Amino acid sequence: MYTSNLNNLILNSDSYKTSHWVQYPSGSEYLSSYIEARKGDYDVVFFGLQAFIKEYLSTPITHQDIDEAEMVIQAHGLTFNRAGWERLVDKHGGYLPLRIEAIPEGSIVPVSNVVCQIINTDPEFYWLPSYIETALLRAIWYPSTVASVSHYCKNIIRQALEKSADNTESLTFRLHDFGSRGASSQESVALGSLAHLVNFAGTDSMTALVAASRWYQMDKDMPAFSIPAAEHSTMTAWGRDGETAGFANMIEQFGGAGKSFSVVSDSYDLWNAIDNIWGGSLKDDVKNMGGTLVIRPDSGDPAKVVREALERLAVKFGTTVNSKGYKVLPDYVRVIQGDGISPQGLSKIIDVVMKAGFSADNVTFGMGGGLLQQVNRDTMSWAMKASAISINGIWKDIYKDPITSRSKRSKKGRLALIKHSNGQLKTIKADELTAESDNLLRNVYVDGKLLIDESLTIIRERAGW
Known part of the structure; x- marks a missing residue:
C-alpha cells in the first residue's frame, strides 16, 4: 500500500x-x-x-x-x-x-x-x-472571495459611520472575525481569516496571525487584535442565580482605564441582564470602571435584538446626541452582534439601528460562517x-x-x-x-x-x- x-x-x-x-x-x-x-x-x-x-x-x-x-x-x-x-x-x-x-x-x-x-x-x-x-x-x-466580502461589509459600515458618527477612526475594528471554529480546515482559517485582515484589524483567529508571519512578512508587527471575552460556559458556570456574580467578576478581572471586554449576556434573559444587572445592580461599577463593557447578544432576530438592546441601554445609561444628530451611548458601554451576520444582515441591522435614531458607532459586529464558510467558487x-x-x-x-x-x-x-x-x-x-x-x-x-x-x-x- x-x-x-x-x-x-x-x-x-x-x-x-x-x-x-x-x-x-x-x-x-x-x-x-x-x-x-x-x-x-x-x-x-x-x-x-x-x-x-x-x-x-x-x-x-x-x-x-x-x-x-x-x-x-x-x-x-x-x-x-x-x-x-x-x-x-x-x-x-x-x-x-x-x-x-x-x-x-x-x-x-x-x-x-x-x-x-x-x-x-x-x-x-x-x-x-x-x-x-x-x-x-x-x-x-x-x-x-473572503477579502471581497469583507471589503463589501467594510464599505457598508464606513457609509453608516460617515452618516451617523462623528468620525470613522474605529472602522478597521468594526467587523471582528469569529469564523475559526466554523471553517472547514486550519488552512481555510489561515487563508480566509488573513484575507479578512486585508480590510480589518480585529480577529479571534490566531491562525491568521501565524499565516501573516509565514506568508506576508508580518513577523514583527501585530496585524490584528482582540479583547478578553466571555462565552456561555464561563457565564453559566456561575448558575442562573449567580449570573450577577459572574458579570461582576468580568468587571473585576478585565475592567480598568482604557480596557475593553465583551460579555455574552443572553444565557438566560438578555433583557433582565440589561435592565436589572448591567443597568441595575452593577450600573455604578460599569460607569466607574474606566473601560468599556461590550454587551453581546447571541440569539434571536439580530436587527430586532440589537435595536431593543440599544433602547434599553439608553434608558439605563442615557445617551448624548452627536454632531450628525444620532444618539450615542456613554463610552463605557457598547454592543457587539456576532450571531447570524451576513453582508445582507449587517446592512439590515445598521438600517434598523439608524432608523431608531442610534449612531452606528454604538455597535460592532462579529462574523463567522458568513465570512469564512458561506462562500464558494460560485459566489x-x-x-x-x-x-x-x-x-x-x-x-x-x-x-x-x-x-x-x-x-x-x-x-x-x-x-x-x-x-x-x-x-x-x-x-x-x-x-x-x-x-x-x-x-x-x-x-x-x-x-x-x-x-x-x-x-x-x-x-x-x-x-x-
Missing part, C-alpha cells in the same frame, strides 16, 4: 488532468490561461497568490514525488505522464517552468476582469499550466480558462462559448489589464497594448522564483486601508 503525501504537487490536481497531456494537438508548445471572477455582487479584492507560491511552488518536485504519484494515479485507473515529470525534474531541477503574472494583491477590480495569467516558459511543458489549475484557482478564489463565479495556444510556432485564440450559457463565455487571446484615463479598468488582448497603456498584470513567479514578496501592510494600503 502506498503512503500519500498531501504536499505532493503532482497529486494536488483533479484526476482527469492526468490524461490531458496527450489530448492537446500535435505541435503544441505554449498554453496561456487566465483567472477571473465572471460575475457577482462584490468587486474583487485580489489576495492569496503569494501565500500559495510560498507554500506550494517554492519546493521542487522530486523523483520520490513522481514515484508516489505514479503509484497512486495508475492504481486510480488513469494514465500517468512519467516521462514528462521526470523531464521536469532533470531539466529544471523540479521547479515549474511557468510564468504567473497577476495584478498586485489588494487591488480592487470589477468582476469579469483578468486578475491572473499563467503560461509555460518551456515548450516541452505545454500541458503544465492546465495541470495546476485545480490548485491555483482554489488558492485564488477562496481568499479573494463570484471564479474560473480559470485557456485563452491562447501556440502550435508549431503559431499563436491562436481559444475560447468556450456554450450556446446554453452565455455567462460562461470565456475570453480570447493572451490578456492584459489596463486602466483608462477615466480610471476604469478593462481587460484587453496583450497585443493591443500601446506605449501609453500600462499592463497592470506583473510577473510574480517565473521558473521557480517568487519575484514579488509584499507585506500585508503594503497590501492593506492598496486595498484602501
